[in-house]
Amino acid sequence: MDSRPVTVVVDAVGGDNAPSAVLAGVSDALAKDSGLRIILTGPAEVIEPFAAQQGDRVQTVACTEVIEMDEHPANAVRNKQDSSIVVGARLVKEGKASAFFSAGNTGAAMAAATLVMGRIKGVQRPAIATVVPTAGPPCVLLDVGANADCKPENLLQFAQMGAAYATVVLGVIGPRVALLNIGEEPTKGSQLAQAAHALMAERLPHFIGNVEGRDVLAGVSDVIVTDGFTGNVALKLLEGASMILLGQVKDAITSTPINTAASAVLKPALNRLRSRLDPDTYGGAPLLGVAGVCIIGHGSSKSTAVASAIAIAAQAGRGGLTEQIAAAVADN
C-alpha cells in the first residue's frame, strides 16, 4: 500500500445521502490509508463537529453556499462561488490538495473542475470515464457522458487519457485500447467511428482495433473508447441490465417454496455478486483532461462508494495522473 502523503478535498454535502454517507466514507478511507489527508468543504455546522473528532488529518474550509442536485450546472457554478463544489475545485487549483471528490450535482462538478482548474494543455475536451467490471480485468470506458457530439480527434485524446488512467489507477502497463464500434473491420461503423479508427491505428501504440457491444464485458481490452452519447447509453444500460437481471434471477430461484429453501443457502454468494456489480462498489468516475484530479460520485453514493472514490482520488493524486495525461496528449 502506497502511504505517501496525499490530500483529497471532499465535498461534504454532495449527493442524496450527504452528509452522513460522505462523512462515514471519509472515516473509512482514513482508516485504510495512513498517508491520506482530507480537506472537507461545506457548511461550517456540518463539517466542523466531524473534523473535531478526527484529529489533524482532517481540515475544513467552510462555505456559505450549497449547489443543489437539480440546479442548472453552469449557472450554479457562476453564481455560487462560495459553494462546496467551487471551493473544492479551487483548493486543487491552488495546490492545497491533489484531488477533488464530489457526489453532488454532476454537471456542476464538471463545470467547476473545467472552469476553475482549467484544461490540461492540449486537451480539447475533458471526458468522463468509468471502470466497468468484466469477465476478465476491469475496463476503463470513456466518454460516458461529457461530450454528446465528438470529432475523431476527441476520441484519440480520450484513448490517450483513458490509457493514462488505466496505468495510474489500475496498474496496467501498456494498456490495450479499443474503439467501440458495430463491426470488427476498420471500415465498419459511423463516419465518426471510421475516421477515429484510422486516426487511432496511426497514433496509438497499443490500439487493438474495434470491439463490439458484446465484447464490453468480455475483458478483451483495458480501455474502450466511444463518444459520450453511446458511452452514456451503454453505461446506463449495463447498470439497468445488472439490476433487472439479478432481480429476475431472484424471482426465478424463489418461485416455489422448495426453490426458496434452496436459494437461502445461496444468498451470501448472490449478495457478493450483486455487490460486485453494484456501481456503488466502484465509487466515482474521473473527469479526465482537467488540470487536477476530479472524481465524481453517483448521486446515490453510499459510504462504501465514497470511501472507494476517495481511495481512487488518492491513488490518482499520488500517481501523478494529471502529469501522465499531459505527457500522453503532448505526444500528438
Added chain:
Amino acid sequence: MDSRPVTVVVDAVGGDNAPSAVLAGVSDALAKDSGLRIILTGPAEVIEPFAAQQGDRVQTVACTEVIEMDEHPANAVRNKQDSSIVVGARLVKEGKASAFFSAGNTGAAMAAATLVMGRIKGVQRPAIATVVPTAGPPCVLLDVGANADCKPENLLQFAQMGAAYATVVLGVIGPRVALLNIGEEPTKGSQLAQAAHALMAERLPHFIGNVEGRDVLAGVSDVIVTDGFTGNVALKLLEGASMILLGQVKDAITSTPINTAASAVLKPALNRLRSRLDPDTYGGAPLLGVAGVCIIGHGSSKSTAVASAIAIAAQAGRGGLTEQIAAAVADN
C-alpha cells in the same frame, strides 16, 4: 390463433446451423400453424427430399447459387442472382409469398430485400428492429444496425415503422414511443437526439419523450428509437451482458459443494430464465421499410429461433405490416 392462409419463403441454407436447424424449424412452425404454407429456396438436393416428406404445404424453388456467411453483401447479391436469398426476396416481390425469412448473411439479406423488393413509398431508410424482453411488456428497439449515421427525419420514420410493427406483431394498440437519449429533458443529448426529439414531439401521437439506457429493460415504452450505431451497440451489449451475468450467477451458486447441491434444485427455473433471455427464443429481426415482410435471423439460429421467426413472419404477413407502415409513413 389466426389460421388464415399465409405463405412464407424460407432460405433453407442460411445460417451456421443450416440446413438442419432451418428445416427442423420449418417443421415446428408448420405443426403450430395450420394456415401456414412454406416455399423453400436452396439447392435442389437439400430442399426437395425434405419437401417430399411434408406434403403440399411445402413448395420448393431450387437455386443454383448460395451466398456464404462472409461474402461481401452487395457484391454477392449483384453476382448471385440465382441464390436462395435473392430468389427468396424475388418471390415476395412477385406476390408469391407474403414474407421472407433468412438466417444467412445479414447484409446480403438486407441488400436483397432492399434492391429486389424496393422501399415502401416515402421511406428514406429501412431499419432493423428487434424485440427486447423487459421487466414489463416486450419492447421494439430500432434501428439496431442498418444505418450507422442518421438524420432526425430517419428517426421519425423509424418511430412510425416501429409503432406499426408493435401493433401488428405484438398486438399493442397505440404503442408508446420513446427516443433513446442521455437525459430526460428535451434539450439533452447529441444534436441528432435534440432535433429528433423536437420532430417526434410535433409529429408522433404517442410520443412519451426521452428514455435513458437504464430504462430500456424497464418496460416503460413499447417502442424505443435510436440511430443504428447506438442501437447496435446497445443490442450487442445486452446480449453479452445477459450471458455473462448468468454465467457469473452460475459460478456464484456453484462455488461450494453445499451451494452446488442447493443450486441443483434451482436448475429448471434458471434454465427457463436463460431461455427467456436467449436471443434464439425471439427468432428474427425485421427489416422495416422494404416493400415486403423480411425477417432476418441470427447466424447462430437453432430450430426454435427459426420456428419463432417464421411465426413472426406469418403474423406480419397476415397483419399487413407493409401496408400499415406505408400508411404510417404517408401521414408525414
